[in-house]
Each structure stands twice: as C-alpha cells, then as structure tokens.
Amino acid sequence: xxxxxxxxxxxxxxxYEYCESVTKHHAKSFYFxxxxxxxxxxxxxxxxYAFCRHVDDEIDETAEGSEAxxxxxxxxxxxxxxxxxxxKSQKTIAETENPNPNLENRNLxxxxxxxxxxxxxIPRKLPLELIQGVLMDTRLKxxxxxxxxxxxxxxxxxxxxxxxxxILGYADQRALEYAEAxxxxxxxxxxxxxxxxxxxxxRIYLPQEDLRKFNVSEKQILANExxxxxAELMKFQVARAREFYAKGEQGIALLEKDSRFTVLxxxxxxxxxxxxxxxxxxxxxxxxxxxxxxxxxxxxPNIWLEARKL
Numbered sequence: 001x002x003x004x005x006x007x008x009x010x011x012x013x014x015x016y017e018y019c020e021s022v023t024k025h026h027a028k029s030f031y032f033x034x035x036x037x038x039x040x041x042x043x044x045x046x047x048x049y050a051f052c053r054h055v056d057d058e059i060d061e062t063a064e065g066s067e068a069x070x071x072x073x074x075x076x077x078x079x080x081x082x083x084x085x086x087x088k089s090q091k092t093i094a095e096t097e098n099p100n101p102n103l104e105n106r107n108l109x110x111x112x113x114x115x116x117x118x119x120x121x122i123p124r125k126l127p128l129e130l131i132q133g134v135l136m137d138t139r140l141k142x143x144x145x146x147x148x149x150x151x152x153x154x155x156x157x158x159x160x161x162x163x164x165x166x167i168l169g170y171a172d173q174r175a176l177e178y179a180e181a182x183x184x185x186x187x188x189x190x191x192x193x194x195x196x197x198x199x200x201x202x203r204i205y206l207p208q209e210d211l212r213k214f215n216v217s218e219k220q221i222l223a224n225e226x227x228x229x230x231a232e233l234m235k236f237q238v239a240r241a242r243e244f245y246a247k248g249e250q251g252i253a254l255l256e257k258d259s260r261f262t263v264l265x266x267x268x269x270x271x272x273x274x275x276x277x278x279x280x281x282x283x284x285x286x287x288x289x290x291x292x293x294x295x296x297x298x299x300x301p302n303i304w305l306e307a308r309k310l
Contacts, residue, residue, distance in 0.1 A: 015112040016043055018105060019050035026053050032296050033266035037168075038258050044120060044167045047112035051077075052130060052160055054109055059137045071138055078131050080106070084114050085124045120166045130159040137203070142218075146207045146240075150184065157190075158183030168263065169256035178251020182267060185244030189273050192237055195284045196224055206237065224285040234282035238274050245271050253310040261307035268303055269296050 023046045024031045030049065034042050058073040116122075133155025143149040161183040162176055170176070191198070191205040198205060199222050211218065214233035221230075245267055252260050252267075269291055276289035 012111060012115055015108040015115070016046065018108040019046035019112050022046070022050040022053055022109075028293075029269045029291065029296065030266055032293075033262045033269060036262045036265065041167050041169075041259065044116055045164055047109060047116050048122075048160065048163050048167075050109045051113055051127065052156075054106060055131060055134050056156070059134055067138060071135065074131060074135055077106075078128065080110050081113075081124075081127050081131070084110065084117065122163050122166045126159045126163050129155050133159070141203050142208060143205060144208045146209070149205060149207050152205075153184045153187040153191075154180065157187035161186075165255075168259035170251075170254050171256070172254045175251045175254035178248050178254070181244045182248025182251070182263075185241050185248055185267075186270050188237065188241035188244065189270055192234060192241065192277055192284065193273050193289050195221065197288070199224065206233065210236065226283045226285050231282040234277065234284065238277060238282075241274060242271070252307075260310050261304055264307045264310075265300070265303050268299060272299070 020043070023034070027049055034045055037045070055074055055077050058070045058077070059067075133152055136152050136155065140152070143152065158180040161179040165176060165179045195204075195206070202222075204211075204218055204221055206221070210233060211221075214236065215229045216233050220227070249264065249267060252263050255263060272291045272295060273289050276291065277284060280286060280289060
C-alpha cells in the first residue's frame with residue numbers, strides 16, 4: 001500500500017491531489033460519502049472517478065469543438081490505458097500524444113492510475129468497457145429497448161462500481177453482481193434527473209418502447225412539455241431505478257466492514273434524487289432535482305446505524 005502514500009514523490013502527490021479536486025468539484029455526493037472511507041481507500045477511489053470524468057467530458061464538451069476530435073481524444077485514452085496495463089513508461093504516453101491543452105491534467109490522472117494499479121488489481125476490461133460506453137454517445141441518441149439502455153448503463157456506470165469494488169474490498173464474488181445493479185440504478189437516476197439537459201443535446205435515453213407505452217412523443221420531450229402521460233412514464237422509471245438500488249444494497253454486507261457505510265451512504269444519498277423528482281410531481285423540466293448538503297448530513301446517523309448491522 002506504500003505507493004498511495006509516497007510523500008517523497010511530489011509529482012505523484014500532485015497527481016492524487018488533482019484527482020481528488022476533480023472528484024470534489026464534479027461529484028459532490030460521491031466525495032461526501034468517500035470521506036468516510038479509510039484514508040488509503042479514500043485516496044485510491046479518486047483516480048478512478050477522475051479518469052471517468054475526463055473521458056466522459058471529451059464527448060460532452062463537443063459543443064465547443066468537433067465531435068470527431070472528441071472521439072480521437074477518447075480513443076487516445078484507450079491507448080493510454082493499454083500502455084499502462086502493458087507497463088510502458090509515462091514518458092512513452094506523453095510522447096505518443098498530439099499537442100493537447102488538457103494533456104497535463106490527463107497525464108496527472110494517468111500517473112495516479114499507474115500507481116494505483118501497482119496495489120489494486122483492477123481488471124483491464126473494465127476501464128476499456130467504460131470507454132466503449134462513452135463512445136456510444138457519439139453514435140446513439142436513442143435506445144429502442146431497456147435491454148439496449150442497460151448495456152449503456154453498465155458500461156458508463158456499473159464499470160465504475162466494479163472498479164471501485166477492487167478498492168473497497170469484498171468477501172464474495174457475488175458482491176460484483178450487486179455492484180453492477182447499483183451502478184444501473186445510479187445511471188438511471190442520472191438519466192431521469194437530466195432529461196431536460198440531454199434533450200437540449202438531442203439525446204433521449206428513455207427507451208422508445210416506454211415512450212410508446214405511455215404515449216409520450218419525442219417531440220414532447222424535446223420541447224420540454226410536461227403532462228400526465230409524461231408523469232406516468234417517469235413514475236415507472238423511478239420505480240425501475242429503485243429496484244436496482246434495492247438489489248445493489250443486498251451486496252453491501254459482502255464488502256469489507258470499513259467500506260459498508262460509505263457505499264450505503266452514497267447509494268441512499270443518490271437515491272434521494274428520485275425522492276426529489278417525486279416531490280416535483282415528476283416534472284423534471286422545471287428544475288434539476290438535487291439533494292442539499294443539509295439533507296446529506298441529516299441522513300448520516302440512521303444510515304450509520306443501519307450499516308453497523310450489516
């Protein structure tokens with residue numbers, strides 16, 4: 001475990017600090033929950049999130065540039081990962097990249113990931129599958145069935161939980177099945193919260209089969225038009241997300257004891273977004289559902305007691 005606390009390496013320290021800053025800024029709920037992990041695990045999860053964030057941003061920020069350029073940038077992350085797993089040097093990675101204003105920050109993430117993998121055996125296929133998921137946003141703007149959407153959710157969210165599980169520690173391989181379910185629940189929550197924002201980018205993640213079932217048109221969503229049919233569609237999706245949370249929570253008892261509270265807290269805090277959507281009567285067009293810091297703090301005592309019983 002010494003690699004994660006190598007204070008003599010100022011560049012490595014800078015890399016981990018950068019990854020923490022990305023997490024703190026972009027994933028407030030996750031960062032809040034992670035603070036209850038032991039320091040070594042807390043520090044180790046940040047590079048995973050920073051990697052995911054950087055890769056995702058390459059696509060989401062295409063409004064400021066060329067989508068083709070974003071795809072090339074994401075593909076370069078794939079090459080970086082391959083080089084990390086093959087044990088090539090940081091210098092090799094830097095030299096193979098085209099000039100890029102974000103190269104310095106990317107190399108900080110790469111440096112932290114390289115060090116992280118000396119301690120934690122994260123399967124190579126997981127970050128590579130996450131990249132596949134991110135690239136789906138460049139060619140898929142609609143999903144016909146929930147099964148199709150599930151693949152996307154698995155790639156962009158469940159893989160994160162599965163990578164994190166190698167740091168959190170688990171006693172039984174079944175924990176990974178539950179981690180997958182938790183990731184699906186969280187990504188569905190993102191989708192429901194961000195219907196309006198995604199529509200502005202021409203994306204509708206809600207399955208087409210469900211739109212037809214509840215008589216909701218694409219035109220209606222793109223125009224941010226709320227009605228009773230849309231409310232019923234959202235109610236159905238919220239219930240589906242909660243089913244995945246419920247399944248995911250079954251695996252928390254299989255995690256190492258010092259990780260259980262953080263995972264339960266993170267899951268419950270994120271699931272509260274669904275509560276907020278309900279409070280808005282499922283009208284996600286009027287405002288983006290979110291939880292406050294006060295809500296997070298007030299949730300701690302009961303969740304702490306519940307986690308201790310696991």
